[in-house]
Amino acid sequence: MQIFVNLITRAIFMSTPLVLGALGEVLAERTGMMVTAIEGIFLVGAWGGFIGAYLSGNLLIGFLLAMVCGLIVSLLYGVTTIYMHQHQIVMGTAVAILVTGCCTFFYRVIFGIQTVPLKVNILKTIKIPLLSKISIIGQAIFSQNLVTYFTYILVPIIFFVIYKTSLGLSMRSCGENPEAADAAGINVTRTRFLAVAVAGCLGGIAGAYYPLCNVGMYNAEIIGGRGWIAFGICFLGNWNPVGALIFGIIFGISDALGIFVRAMGTSSVPSELFSALPYILVIVLTVCRKQFNVPAKLGANYVKED
Template identity: 60%
Template sequence: MIISFLSRALAMSTPLLFGSISEVIAERSGIMVTAIEGICLIGAWGGFVGTYLTGSAAIGLMMAMLCGLIVAAIYGVICITMKQHQVVTGTALNILVAGFCTYFQRVLFGVPTTPLKINPLPKLSIPLLSDIPVIGQIFFNQNILTYVVYFIIPIAYFLLYKTSLGLIIRSTGENPESVDVAGINVNRVRYSVVLLAGIMGGIAGAYYSVGYLGMFTSNIIGGRGWIAFAICFLGNWNPRGAAIGTVIFGFTEALAIYMQTIGSGAFFPNELFIALPYILTIVLTVGRKNFNVPAQLGIAYSKEG
């Protein structure tokens, strides 16, 4: 039972890791991708539609990445090129995407009497590693997206802190004028990380529809995009901090699912356990004393300014 619980906690951490790591990279460049909730939602929708219509999860995941990329590109044009307010723009896009997904889901499939289903991604046991007692069943008996995220964490840390590209990204968020003086296009750097966040956010959303539930509903993301956004803050804009925070939230979400499964509603309302990840977000945000905020976070860059 404990092994199953911890395995599920890791599984629930996977999409949050995709979202929070991409948010860390983007915000290090000075851009808050506040459209992350909508990007995750359209990724879930695109992943489901692509998989349902073609029967291929690979095509579904590519569709999810494309959908996330498109929303991120729209966000980039408005916030980077047109220099509009990032929070307002992200909130508007989140609402627009929610309506878009609901509308086109009905256009494509009508209102079915029973939920449409696809086969979720299967678990892949890694030979030898999955045979290790306890650890093997927790870490090496997951689906392909969880294995991918194992590599994303060290790659993101290496990229940000051990490469010249990472120095450029971090400098863009701290002092874009110096980056501009060095002959590097600030807006091009920011576009690159926003589009990357769109791709990774699309995968994060597709995890829920293609990798876990095998279905799509309009509330499938349920604020988890915002949790990934908050984890970036709580992790102090560092991939390692984001990874730790994500595991904690995954554990909390797995606990909520477990308590509902065993029928704890007789003692505590199920809504309490559903709200646990969000309550934890508020508590940790209020309790955090020091934030290493990028100096130009949320501020559009203009040569004239």
């Protein structure tokens, strides 16, 4: 039973950045913006988070810098796609590749080439009084870090904003029929740009989660495609915060299972297979999914007619 509890605890822990990144993607894609720069946003968040925390000795500074870095990258993507009307997928991919090179370059400029990895203390677990004592779910759910609690509180908030407020209606209108939204007096350009900016902030925090909450160090491969997994979770969750949460936990279980099996060291199956398990799961679930409620104008730039 304890093995099961440990697995679920780890799954929730590992799902946190995926859910957080997916929530940002849901907000952006509901307005019609396909933020394909998400992998780069995750990476720059990890880079900024580690540098901020290491140089200041304060994890809060690290998370704030990660959020700012994610915001800057998302604004670059937003300016080129929303205001300059460049292709969303192509520009997002280009931005992600640019960020990868910049992070490696500036990390070496700041710290040089390290023979021993630099480290920071990771964010501590906080046990919620009474709730953490509940059998099974107490340890799994109520013995996590602050970022995990923040992420799971954010799910119902974003759900409420999208489906129960006029702001959410405006966002969904921009993704479904931007011409009609514009005619109704909604500033489509501003709405999309702000949604992309929020997605960048959340993606930056999600990226910082890996060095500041998980491994305590940074390297160029630390994200390892998990930004794309968050991107896929948005699709699999049908652009719904609750769906993003469900599939985020599923991928968290997949990730935790791979770590658990590799740690046991008794499996005859190559460890690389378990490392690839989350990515295999993305492909399998996408192929098996029969219906997607795709925003009608997702990925389509909007040019206002004079």
